[in-house]
Amino acid sequence: MRKIDYKFVAVVPSYEKRKSLENTIKRELMMSDFSKLKDSHDKSGYWYAKCESVHVDDVHERNELIISISFVARPFFIIDSDIKQDLWDELWYPDKYEQKLSFNVGYKKSIHIWNGYDKAISPIINFSGSTGSIRYLDQIFPLVKGRNEFFDFQLLKGVNDLELMGHGTFSFRLLGEVMM
Template structure:
């Protein structure tokens, strides 16, 4: 049986022809650089943490799964199927063992999928199943990760790394402000859920918004966080100094 390798992204002309352009990176182990070819990936949406109640003599049921218009989800499973082609059985066996050593013993860590290079998952490896096919001289591996339901952006909002820009879903915005007196600013969260924002502050700055009011200075800003809602977060800044909002988007992808 002959396999036809099909990568989903354009191959860099400078890349070696025997190195796959698609795969994943976990715990610094890059499947593309270790002889594995990605043949399939599945990342279904996570299941919801549903809380429902039925009332006697009433049709249907009441759904109490949401708080402040936010749905809550269980961890999700992401599955990759990889293929290794090797002539010798002992070579294939070595690749199987190394794959398990590199993935299974480790705790939660970043999972980078080359299909979504702008984001990463927070995940751990749940299982590695490998099938050796001596007739075709191949290994077929099925790897399942358990992951936090939302993907994180690689960099903080406002960093604007060009390689991360995805024009259909992106916003260019200022997140660091010089404060001298009072001013109104708007910080957007275009992610899929509310997120925590921390700060970097010099001088004395007061921030007031839907999250309440916080008075920040060089000594206390590291211990303070606020919640940014989805969409516009209109904030009044007052005082004298600088303030930078530090947060990453969380995306349902």
């Protein structure tokens, strides 16, 4: 696990409002379980984290609350392929790549999907047809219309060869983990 710390200063003239803000922050953060932690500094993804502690100092002379928040997070930063595919955003990663993730298939089609993340990933597959399947590493994964997820279907790091079978559109969404 990884520890992520934040420190904020809030200027609130009234002691009662400072106390109310302190209680609200503690209640909202400490009662939550693991969830997405989005940081405005890292716009391309999120951490999967849980609040570990909230410490508040009331500096009465300056009408300030100094708020220190600690989160415990999974060690990898999670990036969504829908964001990562845009090569022209304001962030630059040396491993950035562009690839097609939606395929129209009339019967059968062989494709390649690049996993540039730091670990194997389980893609989310949206399928528009009534029945279809994917052949990958000598296994066949049957698809239903709509959203499909398989925890035993993991794209390995690097190039992955897949065969799409069926009639319809196969759309892949990649949620990957990177070490930051």
